[in-house]
Amino acid sequence: MSTDTHKHTAVLIDGCRIPFQQSGSGYVDLMSYDMGRMVLRGLLTRTGLPPDHLDRVVMGTVIQDVQTSNVAREAALAAGIPNEVPAFTVTMACISSNQALTSSVDLIRAGLADRIIAGGTETLSDPPIRVARPLRKRLFEARHAEGAQDYWELLEGLDPKDIIPESPSIEEFSTGEVMGESADRLAAAFDITRREQDEYALRSHRLAAQARDEGLLDPELYPAAVPPDFDPITTDNVIRDDTSLDQLRQLPPAFIKPFGTVTAGNSSALTDGASATLLASADAAEADGLTPRAALRDYTYVAQDPGTELLLGPAYAIPQVLTAAGLRLDDIDVIELHEAFAGQVLAVLEALQSDTFAEEHLNRSSAVGTVDLDRLNAWGGSLSLGHPFGATGTRLVTTAVHRLRVEGGRWALVAACAAGGQGHAMLIERLS
Numbered sequence: 001m002s003t004d005t006h007k008h009t010a011v012l013i014d015g016c017r018i019p020f021q022q023s024g025s026g027y028v029d030l031m032s033y034d035m036g037r038m039v040l041r042g043l044l045t046r047t048g049l050p051p052d053h054l055d056r057v058v059m060g061t062v063i064q065d066v067q068t069s070n071v072a073r074e075a076a077l078a079a080g081i082p083n084e085v086p087a088f089t090v091t092m093a094c095i096s097s098n099q100a101l102t103s104s105v106d107l108i109r110a111g112l113a114d115r116i117i118a119g120g121t122e123t124l125s126d127p128p129i130r131v132a133r134p135l136r137k138r139l140f141e142a143r144h145a146e147g148a149q150d151y152w153e154l155l156e157g158l159d160p161k162d163i164i165p166e167s168p169s170i171e172e173f174s175t176g177e178v179m180g181e182s183a184d185r186l187a188a189a190f191d192i193t194r195r196e197q198d199e200y201a202l203r204s205h206r207l208a209a210q211a212r213d214e215g216l217l218d219p220e221l222y223p224a225a226v227p228p229d230f231d232p233i234t235t236d237n238v239i240r241d242d243t244s245l246d247q248l249r250q251l252p253p254a255f256i257k258p259f260g261t262v263t264a265g266n267s268s269a270l271t272d273g274a275s276a277t278l279l280a281s282a283d284a285a286e287a288d289g290l291t292p293r294a295a296l297r298d299y300t301y302v303a304q305d306p307g308t309e310l311l312l313g314p315a316y317a318i319p320q321v322l323t324a325a326g327l328r329l330d331d332i333d334v335i336e337l338h339e340a341f342a343g344q345v346l347a348v349l350e351a352l353q354s355d356t357f358a359e360e361h362l363n364r365s366s367a368v369g370t371v372d373l374d375r376l377n378a379w380g381g382s383l384s385l386g387h388p389f390g391a392t393g394t395r396l397v398t399t400a401v402h403r404l405r406v407e408g409g410r411w412a413l414v415a416a417c418a419a420g421g422q423g424h425a426m427l428i429e430r431l432s
Helices: 032-047 071-078 096-109 133-144 148-155 179-189 194-213 245-249 282-288 313-325 342-352 355-361 389-407
Strands: 010-017 056-060 087-090 115-122 224-226 231-233 271-281 294-303 334-337 411-418 422-430
Touching: 010 032, 010 096, 010 282, 010 389, 032 071, 032 115, 032 224, 032 271, 056 071, 056 096, 056 389, 071 087, 071 115, 087 096, 096 115, 096 271, 096 294, 096 389, 096 422, 115 389, 133 148, 179 342, 194 245, 194 342, 271 282, 271 389, 294 313, 313 342, 313 355, 313 411, 313 422, 334 389, 342 355, 342 411, 389 411, 389 422
Parallel strands: 056 087, 056 115, 334 411
Antiparallel strands: 010 271, 010 294, 115 271, 224 231, 294 422, 411 422
């Protein structure tokens, strides 16, 4: 792998996010579009790049609003980005903004774009709620109704249950299983105990609180002014400063009852938020007088059986990017691993250090290696900072780049699992 700066090398200029908020709290009245607009405007303000210098805007989202199905375009227009700048939206479950970012990398490497904002936005406070299919069909037919009699006839034959709204459910379409159930089974398969999961969750919250209090998170946060009062939201509200191992231990199983080990306390919370990064070619950054923070190097996407390995994607993706770059885990200074569940993180770590897993699943003769916990999610993770599905990927990358600067490291590894049994990993190199 060449680390020389090349005119088509994709470099990261800066990244930011609005503070993440538990769903139903700070952004309860906002659309994903609103949060996307805020973070795009914030990133442009922070970097000083004129909006008309952009070639693309790419954003990830998962739960799309039909009014803003291409939320990247709507948010870009509202943020003052010129009409002539194309924008598109991608969705790949929890790695949607990872895909937005690597799609942008590909455009830069191919010489098709020089300056791109890649990010993501998500609200779980206001998910689309549907009615049952029989009623939907009648409502569709109602566009031809011309009078009261026609409307009355459309209602004939409906069952009372057909008028009850369908509650949103985060489950795998292919298996019918919610992700928490898969996390519980994954933890059991790798012998991850309830205590280990609770201890890891507590670690995440304590590290996030410490990073917040020391101002380490400040460089990636951009205040969000929420109407009607426009009082700025300046900090994440997912971090549980006052939690303890005793409190976590008392929580009941959330998915597999009564003997499951995954609880609300060792799972990531439903979260609203948005994040964005400014990417450029090395030549464009130099021409604009912008100082690149890092170069985006090797990346990969993987997919496994969603029934048995839904959340194990990073264990497959990480060795691929390390091998491609000729690196080992010991060479990595900063690791940012998405924390969907504490049990999922611990299972991935176990898989990486298992000779058996390497032989049976990775076609390797020995384990990938042991992750140094001091290098892993040192400023907290999705368990404590929050997990707005479409925005987490670029949050991970932004945090990794900031940590490289603060900690003086060279290499960062970002990895994440996603619904559908998919996964992602990327290597980032700090530029001095």
